Amino acid sequence: MGPTNLHALPSATTPLDVAATLAGRTVLVTGVTGFVGKVWLSQVLHDLPDVGRIYVLARPGDAGTAAERFTRIAERSPAFRPLRERHGARLGAFLGARVEVLEGDVSKPQCGLDDATVARLAPELDAIVHFAGLTDFDPDPRLAFETNVLGAAHIADLAAATEHATLLHCSTCFVAGIQGGHVSEEITPGVSPSQRAFDVDAEVAALAEIAARPGHKRERVAAARERAQALGWPNIYTFTKGLAEHLLAQRPVELTLLRPAIVECALDYPFTGWNEGINTTGPLLWLLRSPFRHFPAREDVHYDVVPVDAVTRAATSVLAAALEGTAAPVYQVSSSCSNPMTMGRGIELANLAIRKDLASSKASRFQRFVVKNLDTVAVDADKEHAFALPRLQRYAKGVQGFLGGLDLKAVLPPAAYKVVGKPLERHKDTAGFLLEHAHRSFGRIQRMLDLFRPFIHDTDWIFVNDHIRALDLRLSDASRARFGWIVDDIDWRDYWLRVLYPGLDTWCMPRLEGADIPEDPPMSPPLTLVTADRLDTAAPGDADAQLGAS
């Protein structure tokens, strides 16, 4: 099954004007400290300055209030660079006129907001955009439950408490679970990916019980993973995100689900290549860049990557459709259906990107030789090849054991030991240390690959994306230029070589190697949000004018 003929799909006849639909609307957004949420907010403020009030729900940071945390993001995060470039010293006024930071926490009832705030928001809110979520593949179930499941439930409660707010919930395509093939854009509450009927509330209660268990994280992880796999979800991340969808579908709220696939480096906004945190492709590229040459993956499995700005554009157009009342229940923001790329091609492009990079960089001669002459190849994870990780681990352990038991004094003739014994003992110790290190590294890599295995080896998903493509056809020309669907036009070779690899090399690899990612330099004078209570006027334009004049 290929992409659907979108012209055959029923759709509203009038073009959707995103800017006009969102003008003057009041939106509450969560997850602005995360990758997608940050880009979405920045882009909305950049491209839709006529949007009404935006409430940013954020937790306080380690060293300050939620407002201070948000201000730091606006001042230092590369995601806000286009806004800083546009507004310069007046950014504080611009943001202050549109953004209000609410200190809260989605894992708490009422999202940590007091009754008065909820009462204030209730008549005002037009939409809630919920990006907050924990995206680690194998987190502590306690954290995953609180953020992904309880967070969604509390957001739904907040939406229900408002007079008319619609809820846009950011999920993931991978809630499809271990059931591969074409994944349609729908949800059947109470039916798990393994097609088993299950009681959503009972499952939430069971996970809550696991999350509340005292003791070591490992036991909670094992129990939650077992539960996830029994229902057809490969890991705790997809389990909790899936459970959240089922939970939300039962709530009396106007709900639209946005399911991005693997979100990676930006095509254009905030600028080409930007990425944040450790996403899926970063660790895989890091591995492909190491001397490790046999990669357990299936070449024909689809690798579904979408740039972050494609996701944020989609989120905004879907939000406009939801506000207009014409949104579909589920939108999958994916590439595997309409512009597919396979894992085999991903590995090949990674090899080529690394080859180009190492040809011009600081890599050692050995590294250049290995990478240039021995490309990484995909191998069957179930077969133990000569260089398969478990085997390498055994080799390392075996040689280490042999060296440990080797008594050079007994083996070498006394005269020879007198001459070369000491340096040999030193080399033996060094080799033993290196082998121990290698053994541990192989173990870590194996555990990492086990986490990725469902996505690169075991299951082949093709996420249908008809709804977002149909919505794209409905957009007015001006809206399509800023919020249209761009994924089908991506040339993957260009994206991997020019955008993804350099982007990950700059924004992700250093973090994997334990280094810090540089923020943008602080603004001078420092950014200060000019909050609404410091202004006489309510209208954003007037506020700008007032502050500009002062």
Place this chain on the structure above:
Amino acid sequence: MPERARHDKAAFFRVEGTLVRPAPLPAPAYFTLNAQRVTPRLTRLGGAALATGLKLAGPFKDQQVVHRLAWMGLRGMSEDRLAVLGEEYYHRYVLPNLKPTGLELLEEARRTGHAVVLLSDDLDVVVGPLKDHLRADVLLANVMEMDHGKATGRLREPIIGATLSGQWARTFAHERGLDLARSRAYGTYHQDGLLLSAIGQPCVVDPDWRLRRLAKDHDWPIVQS
């Protein structure tokens, strides 16, 4: 076509030899040596070596066989790898080996109002950037046939072989409204003889001994750099 509107005469330049000095490592061998897996590198290099040998050994009846043999080793190579290796090869072996004499002739042809037509028996991914670099009007090079993003090892028709016939030149000129009698052609190897014979103003550049003999017989100008 813009060329038809602007030009009624052309200057045909054989890229290999006339504009670019021969590289120490032929493109098929470079591609084969940089295949993703080690085994095809070793097994298929034989084909590329044999083709190079046959090409150098001289008059082989059907040069297309040599071509097919040379590029056959790329069977199974991804389109992505072809593009990246082509770019590498261009920067490593094509660009640094441009011949000043050839470039002067090309510039002169452009000055005299000839459409510049580059002919190459290499792959488009290798010589493609030359078109922009030399501001040529047309580049004719070979294109690898692809199947689901992998090279089949066969060249797509029409194959631009080492030997281009007079018939080919006449068809090309007819399609583009060019007057062959007022056109020019530049070649270096004896295989270019047929093409040069079909064009009104042939010229040989650093010719091999066979083409030099032919040029002398026909009284064609010889440019030696």
